[in-house]
Amino acid sequence: MSRFRVAVHIVPRKGILDPQGKAVSDALHSLGFDGVTDTRIGRHIVLHIAAPDAKAADAQVREMCGKLLANPVTEDFEIATVEAA
Amino acid sequence: MSRFRVAVHIVPRKGILDPQGKAVSDALHSLGFDGVTDTRIGRHIVLHIAAPDAKAADAQVREMCGKLLANPVTEDFEIATVEAA
Amino acid sequence: MTSAPTPRPGDPVITPALVAEHGLTEDEYGGLVALLGRTPTFTELGIVSALWNEHCSYKHSRTHLKTLPTKAPYVLQGPGENAGVITIGDGLAIAFKIESHNHPSAVEPYQGAATGVGGILRDVFTMGARPIALLNSLRFGSLDSPRVRHLFAGVVKGIGDYGNCVGIPTVGGEIVFDPAYEGNPLVNAMCVGLLHETDLIRAAAEGVGNAIMAVGARTGRDGIHGASFASEDLSAASEAKRPMVQVGDPFTEKLLLEASLELIASGHIVAIQDMGAAGLTSSSAEMAARGDVGVSIDTSKVPVREEGMSPYEILLSESQERMLVVAKKGQEAQVRAILEKWDLSAAVIGEVIAEPVYRVTEGDRVVAEFPGSKLVSDCPIYNPPAKEDPGVAELRARDVHAIGELREESDPRWTLERLLSSPTIASKRWAYRQYDSTVRTSTVLRPGDGDAAVIRIRNTDRAIALKTDCNGRYVSLDPRVGTQLAVAEAARNVACAGARPMAITNCLNFGNPKRPEVYFQFTQAVLGMGEACLALGTPVTGGNVSFYNENPRGAVHPTPVVGMVGLIDSQKHITRSGFTTEGDDIVLLGEPSDELGGSEYLARIHDVVAGAPPRCDLPREKATIDALLDAIRAGAIRSAHDCSDGGLAVALAECCVADVDGTIGAEIELSKWSALPLRALLFGEAQARIIVSTPESATVLDLARKHGVPARVIGRVRGRAEGFTIRVGERVIRTPLDRLARAYHDAIPNIMNASIAELAVLEQHPQPSGA
Amino acid sequence: MKFGIVTFPGSNCDYDSYHAVADVLGLPAVYLWHKSTDLEGVDVVVLPGGFSYGDYLRAGAIARFSPIMKEVAAHARAGGPVLGICNGFQIACEAGLLPGALLRNEKLQFVSDRVYMRVENADTMFTSRCETGDVLRIPVAHGDGRFTADEETLDRLEGEGRVIFRYVNADGVPDATSNPNGAMRDIAGIISAEGNVLGLMPHPERAMEELVGSADGRRIFESLLARVSA
Numbered sequence A, B: 001m002s003r004f005r006v007a008v009h010i011v012p013r014k015g016i017l018d019p020q021g022k023a024v025s026d027a028l029h030s031l032g033f034d035g036v037t038d039t040r041i042g043r044h045i046v047l048h049i050a051a052p053d054a055k056a057a058d059a060q061v062r063e064m065c066g067k068l069l070a071n072p073v074t075e076d077f078e079i080a081t082v083e084a085a
Numbered sequence C: 001m002t003s004a005p006t007p008r009p010g011d012p013v014i015t016p017a018l019v020a021e022h023g024l025t026e027d028e029y030g031g032l033v034a035l036l037g038r039t040p041t042f043t044e045l046g047i048v049s050a051l052w053n054e055h056c057s058y059k060h061s062r063t064h065l066k067t068l069p070t071k072a073p074y075v076l077q078g079p080g081e082n083a084g085v086i087t088i089g090d091g092l093a094i095a096f097k098i099e100s101h102n103h104p105s106a107v108e109p110y111q112g113a114a115t116g117v118g119g120i121l122r123d124v125f126t127m128g129a130r131p132i133a134l135l136n137s138l139r140f141g142s143l144d145s146p147r148v149r150h151l152f153a154g155v156v157k158g159i160g161d162y163g164n165c166v167g168i169p170t171v172g173g174e175i176v177f178d179p180a181y182e183g184n185p186l187v188n189a190m191c192v193g194l195l196h197e198t199d200l201i202r203a204a205a206e207g208v209g210n211a212i213m214a215v216g217a218r219t220g221r222d223g224i225h226g227a228s229f230a231s232e233d234l235s236a237a238s239e240a241k242r243p244m245v246q247v248g249d250p251f252t253e254k255l256l257l258e259a260s261l262e263l264i265a266s267g268h269i270v271a272i273q274d275m276g277a278a279g280l281t282s283s284s285a286e287m288a289a290r291g292d293v294g295v296s297i298d299t300s301k302v303p304v305r306e307e308g309m310s311p312y313e314i315l316l317s318e319s320q321e322r323m324l325v326v327a328k329k330g331q332e333a334q335v336r337a338i339l340e341k342w343d344l345s346a347a348v349i350g351e352v353i354a355e356p357v358y359r360v361t362e363g364d365r366v367v368a369e370f371p372g373s374k375l376v377s378d379c380p381i382y383n384p385p386a387k388e389d390p391g392v393a394e395l396r397a398r399d400v401h402a403i404g405e406l407r408e409e410s411d412p413r414w415t416l417e418r419l420l421s422s423p424t425i426a427s428k429r430w431a432y433r434q435y436d437s438t439v440r441t442s443t444v445l446r447p448g449d450g451d452a453a454v455i456r457i458r459n460t461d462r463a464i465a466l467k468t469d470c471n472g473r474y475v476s477l478d479p480r481v482g483t484q485l486a487v488a489e490a491a492r493n494v495a496c497a498g499a500r501p502m503a504i505t506n507c508l509n510f511g512n513p514k515r516p517e518v519y520f521q522f523t524q525a526v527l528g529m530g531e532a533c534l535a536l537g538t539p540v541t542g543g544n545v546s547f548y549n550e551n552p553r554g555a556v557h558p559t560p561v562v563g564m565v566g567l568i569d570s571q572k573h574i575t576r577s578g579f580t581t582e583g584d585d586i587v588l589l590g591e592p593s594d595e596l597g598g599s600e601y602l603a604r605i606h607d608v609v610a611g612a613p614p615r616c617d618l619p620r621e622k623a624t625i626d627a628l629l630d631a632i633r634a635g636a637i638r639s640a641h642d643c644s645d646g647g648l649a650v651a652l653a654e655c656c657v658a659d660v661d662g663t664i665g666a667e668i669e670l671s672k673w674s675a676l677p678l679r680a681l682l683f684g685e686a687q688a689r690i691i692v693s694t695p696e697s698a699t700v701l702d703l704a705r706k707h708g709v710p711a712r713v714i715g716r717v718r719g720r721a722e723g724f725t726i727r728v729g730e731r732v733i734r735t736p737l738d739r740l741a742r743a744y745h746d747a748i749p750n751i752m753n754a755s756i757a758e759l760a761v762l763e764q765h766p767q768p769s770g771a
Numbered sequence D: 001m002k003f004g005i006v007t008f009p010g011s012n013c014d015y016d017s018y019h020a021v022a023d024v025l026g027l028p029a030v031y032l033w034h035k036s037t038d039l040e041g042v043d044v045v046v047l048p049g050g051f052s053y054g055d056y057l058r059a060g061a062i063a064r065f066s067p068i069m070k071e072v073a074a075h076a077r078a079g080g081p082v083l084g085i086c087n088g089f090q091i092a093c094e095a096g097l098l099p100g101a102l103l104r105n106e107k108l109q110f111v112s113d114r115v116y117m118r119v120e121n122a123d124t125m126f127t128s129r130c131e132t133g134d135v136l137r138i139p140v141a142h143g144d145g146r147f148t149a150d151e152e153t154l155d156r157l158e159g160e161g162r163v164i165f166r167y168v169n170a171d172g173v174p175d176a177t178s179n180p181n182g183a184m185r186d187i188a189g190i191i192s193a194e195g196n197v198l199g200l201m202p203h204p205e206r207a208m209e210e211l212v213g214s215a216d217g218r219r220i221f222e223s224l225l226a227r228v229s230a
Ligand SMILES: Nc1ncnc2c1ncn2[C@@H]1O[C@H](COP(=O)(O)OP(=O)(O)O)[C@@H](O)[C@H]1O
Pocket: C135, C136, C137, C138, C170, C171, C172, C173, C174, C175, C424, C425, C428, C431, C432, C446, C447, C448, C449, C450, C451, C452, C453, C469, C493, C642, C644, C645
């Protein structure tokens, strides 16, 4: 078993209203950041796990996303990084 | 001006209690993912912005983080990716 | 411009399969073709499928709902509008309505419940009323199941986050756990608003030339049912993934609320309506039908959130936090200015026209056109066969006395604690502690303080009492009687808080009406509701029907939820449910009888749902309420609590331990009824019973006699140290209070707080949860 | 003495604060619109509770940039009293008027309840009508109330007598259940170094009349009245 640090992004699914992202976009505009056209806000989850290898770590985290970390009805997830820790 | 997609991570500063991360760790254990030793939960913000070049885009988003996106008392931020969009 | 609509490029061809996917029967489709005199376009098919579906058309319920009593001198607005309205004097009125969000909550509990609250808030503020209170009536399966815990936790958080953010206190409700709701949770939300009678506004389009405006949030592809029906014809897999779930934005709702009330007060508009179920289609068609005018709408002018939306999608989208407004001609700019003040957009999307048609264009192209108001009026009406399920008749006839007692029951304390810790009876504080119940600073009785919530009316000495009720088990065993009892219990509960029951709204949750046994339940329930409302003088001012609450394992208990509003003339009369003062006499209004059928006792201890529900004697219910209110007005009552789930012993224990801030003792003497079987005496659910505590029992007994209500002193309030004692002849049942308190208060937290996974999932919601 | 109550988009206790001041205490009060840059000559600014900008991103994070906040900061710099309640406390922290931050409640649930808070320092313009050690019963209703700061800041706050309210039980001592949100050192409310900006999570404006459960919140408003008008 080795130790891995896995980072996951959970994001609102395309087409789903993201009121938080909208509020932040608007706030950035009013702060003068006019170039902002779109903001989406999701979660950045960093897990430390034990697994035989990186591939297994990835698979394990995918399963966690399916079961717990992401809401299957409204969110998509992506494994951003898997690194030895 | 070009268009960039910038992803930022806002994470709870080390040493700050992260009850959400802890609850998720515990929940993962109760689902049988015993190998999880630590979970931290932050925000994953994806911005679409206009900027002359990638460096300027990065600088702009840093400024946004300093002003609005991260709380200097409790959070750290890191620019994860800057890509042409 | 009356060219007949032509199919849009890319529209799917109308085939029998497509028609079926839109939920229209062959006959209904035939009716549509006859109405148009031609084949409908895809857009027209979508419109009709939305308007003629059960939710909008009430096609299976309309005939029966018409039989309900709806009138009283104080009813300003009965059924037919976004909410009912009653006057409470001094030019003030109360608007109120309950609605279901069962199906969305089953799919996505958090967003489903949240958007349910959003919708009911809009129904109330579009009447010109400022929302002042929210309630909710919830049904879930057994908490033993992780999925149920997930649903329960999600629904509660969704309700809380939405109402808390908008700043409307959630003050009451009920939560029942029963395996009958395992696959189909019921989530009914009620909103109550306050208005000046002169601000009452209705949702009828009027005035040829007036502008129709879309205000509030932009329209996205959320919740388009047609999208799934037609997904084969629309493109690939990406489309199949298209979100059906609507996400609520309570922040926008708060802005919309303020902007709408300002709009109504400004006099620049003639009508306003929520774009709720079936979105723009149903709001515009209903407004046109109510006003008996034509309308013309251009979907290309609707502000959208996503590119490339078709008229079909724009018309059927159920994006939240949107309103349809009819602005006075020439005053559109003022309307826009008010919305801009609140950072919201407003766009003119059509107008009221003289020609009696409902017309939709996309730019210059006519994509849908229906003659007159036939779209709404020609909706089919069904009255399918109704027949009782013989199995139910058998259950009802079953002699429940024959059910033997468990060994543990030889100690009634065991049974009492089991019942107090039954999730249906136990304290719901775990849930309502997540609801801001004190914002607006008018909540006099918060959840848990009384049998009903009480909100004072500022600048008057009056207050209103609010409660939702329904025992679905009773209704399942005898729909007519069970529904009468739901009305009676709601009336009793508001009376216990010191209020005269005034009027009800209802949410009729049933299974598939095409099944005769379900339709039987429905028709009987409506019959019983009408009878009870007549007898108790509480007309029905509106409501909602939710059919198809079933899955392959069967239908839910028929659950006609009653939302009652009562009026308290003087704030001095506001009455709590728990005992307050050592030495007070405890009086029982009404009397025990040998009735165990349909009880929580049988369900919880014996896992049996059988027997006839308790008898309902409506005149007796009325007399008991009148006697109680007279005693309250005479200043003789210190607390009042009705007997419902769990019977007399449970109700008495609740009076001692329900207050989280401290328990109080009681000594009870029931020997007068020692001839009754002990379990029926303690845990039977005979109706029309109220427990009061009083320093003047003579006055109470006297008033009861005057109303012909049996009443007797059954004990005395004691100090905390003296515990809880019931004597029945030789038997003495004595329990320390903290055992009872723990059973009552810890049951739900013990289950939920151990359930980390469910809670952690919820915490993932990127929703506001500030202050 | 005139009160100004700021209305941000999403504020929802502005109405309650106005009621407390104008109807219960009979004092002049005005609403101040977030887009305005004029404090209209008010003596006390109230940053009310609610969900300014939906509390999206972080409670108070967006509101602090409202045009009115520049004027509020100037008023505070000039020694003018500012009372931040709940969301107002969060906004004051985000704006740097007060140190620390208010994070998600430790139990991760919104908490609506009535709590007890002990007056830790009666020698402020907000607490002069209390005695140190008094226990007030006040409603709370928030999801992000866990006061957090680094140890050094906490020690400084304590050392300078700037922890004004602490969560306790009915008997006036902290216990396992008296802290509703996991706030560090049971802190319910703090004051600025100059003593003119108070932030607290509980809602004194909801505790002005016995009819709605408690009148203990009056002591805070009456203290202000005594000091400022003196
Ligand atoms: N979903 C809920 N939301 C808010 N308050 C609730 C909810 N469920 C129950 N309550 C409150 O808990 C108390 C007890 O409710 P309930 O058990 O239904 O009483 P009863 O049996 O007298 O009808 C009431 O004050 C009620 O309003």
